[in-house]
Amino acid sequence: MNPIDLTSDPVSLTAALVDVPSPSHHEKQLADAVETALRTIPGIPDSQVIRRGDTVAAATRRGLGQRVILAGHLDTVPIAGNVPHRMVDGNMHGCGTVDMKSGLAVYLHLFATLAGDPDLAFDLTVIAYACEEVESRFNGLGHLAVSDPEWLQGDLALLGEPSNGIIEAGCQGTLRVKITAHGARAHSARSWLGDNAAHKLAAVVARVAAYEARSVDIDGCVYREGLNVVRLESFVANNTIPDEAYAMVNFRFAPDRSPEEAYGHVVTYLALGEGFTLTLEDSAPGALPGLTQPAAAALIGTVGEVRGKLGWTDVARFSPLGVPAVNFGPGDPAFAHRKDEQVPVAQISQVAAHLRKFLTTRPA
Known part of the structure; x- marks a missing residue:
């Protein structure tokens, strides 16, 4: 060259x-x-x-x-x-x-x-x-x-x-959390014998969808936060109640929050009860x-x-x-x-x- x-x-x-x-x-x-x-x-x-x-x-x-x-x-x-x-x-x-x-x-x-x-x-x-x-x-x-x-x-x-x-x-900070719902597997013809993990995620998805994003003015620059489901997954077979399902949730946060503060905010907001596991997949500061x-x-x-x-x-x-x-x-x-x-x-x-x-x- x-x-x-x-x-x-x-x-x-x-x-x-x-x-x-x-x-x-x-x-x-x-x-x-x-x-x-x-x-x-x-x-x-x-x-x-x-x-x-x-x-x-x-x-x-x-x-x-x-x-x-x-x-x-x-x-x-x-x-x-x-x-x-x-x-x-x-x-x-x-x-x-x-x-x-x-x-x-x-x-x-x-x-x-x-x-x-x-x-x-x-x-x-x-x-x-x-x-x-x-x-x-x-x-x-x-x-x-x-x-x-x-x-x-x-x-x-x-x-x-x-x-x-x-x-x-x-710039904004970003983090991703994996929310796993746990249930019990069963034949879909006898669904009452199982516990559908995918159905449990419905409340989590609704909670994320209802999030009211904060807008923050720093030095005259406005940063608008956002909490969103970016991936959903659950499957065993077409005739089987899934015993596990997960949602990947992405939080874009204003730079006045540290990654630790942002993660704590997500945990508090979601308020997950029994039957769920939350895992921090990655994070980067703003x-x-x-x-x-x-x-x-x-x-x-x-x-x-x-x-x-x-x-x-x-x-x-x-x-x-x-x-x-x-x-x-x-x-x-x-x-x-x-x-x-x-x-x-x-x-x-x-x-x-x-x-x-x-x-x-x-x-x-």
Whole structure:
């Protein structure tokens, strides 16, 4: 493959990134290219570029007083006949165009072109990480937080998640609980001899459906919670009363709750009695927006529009470190993971322009 030029305009750079296939667990070729490009930036010595697996990071160390972290993932969902990229009516189509190679291209471009610029107002860290689209245990940013936590330290972190070119601050937390109902198996012709576990779940489903979602305003961002059944399962045979049934329930919670508080809230609300077992399958904390922090406030002043992120993203990995984090990237997230994934090229340029202005404006 041809070398990647990080100083090329962000639209061309997006196309170059898209044209290197990088589905999860297969990011090596793209990681190699990005690492090589970062190591050729004037003024960035090898000691300021690190590689951990297929995650690559680089940093400036100019003593500018504050640090902004620019992070984006290298991987995509499986390719669906949509590589290489193609242009249609001002939109770039292709796997990863919106999630999130356009955002990563903007970040890599700005790092490369501002690293030695006298107008740079913040020291920069750029992180291109692997395995965001798969289970959390593989996540390259999570691994970096464990192996090299100092690389996630800063005054503001930006994730290149598609946000339609506006700021989506913080994120919701999420947890899943498995509710298992226990009964007794019997022939359906003699159902009174059994105890139908599936029927027991009816009250649980009704309880979840009646949940009144809380809306929370934090730093002017509204996060709406939700409790929902996302899976139901019970079966033995077509002529048999099931002795076990389960419901998987997902709770999306505002970032003012910890995962422990959120789990306790679900347990209390469901108020399960005898005959049920509740198991916490997984959980991930939310992230507070932190928009009152000076660097975050300055970014809002540049971009203008801000809202809360109604979903979970890797911004949550910065919250335990006390680093405010926002999602800021081009593209409509509704196009993520689709065969017709696409991003308006004008929005790539717009995000790059807004971010360049922010990164070259001295804090008040």
